[in-house]
Amino acid sequence: MKFFVQAFFALAAGWMVLAGGAGTAQADTVPDCLDSATRGNPTEAQNWWDRRSAEEQKYMRELPCEERYIVAVCVFLYDPNLKECTNKGVARFRANRHCAAQGHEMLSEKAAACEQRYIENFSPVF
Numbered sequence: 001m002k003f004f005v006q007a008f009f010a011l012a013a014g015w016m017v018l019a020g021g022a023g024t025a026q027a028d029t030v031p032d033c034l035d036s037a038t039r040g041n042p043t044e045a046q047n048w049w050d051r052r053s054a055e056e057q058k059y060m061r062e063l064p065c066e067e068r069y070i071v072a073v074c075v076f077l078y079d080p081n082l083k084e085c086t087n088k089g090v091a092r093f094r095a096n097r098h099c100a101a102q103g104h105e106m107l108s109e110k111a112a113a114c115e116q117r118y119i120e121n122f123s124p125v126f
Helices: 002-019 042-050 054-062 065-076 082-101 109-120
Strands: none
Touching: 054 065, 054 082, 065 082, 082 109
């Protein structure tokens, strides 16, 4: 449950991040999956993207679509170590998926142990 609460908060916070931020201007377009197709504001999303640093943009572009929000959450939380924050978030996200695919019941001790093992053996993506 803790992961799902964190994931829900992270997703909500990631979308809130589209409203502001600081960084250096870039001259490219927002990658897919960072703005809502039905409720998003393309102008504001582009403005937010343009304020992202080269490192932030790199991490968002290189992650699969369903994991890009993790970088946005780290930016929103102003985590000083974006690389470490992103790697931890990706490890937790992938651990949850891996253990669910193994058939572990959500919130069970076996699922928690599985996720812990996965995270301990996870090779950082960045």
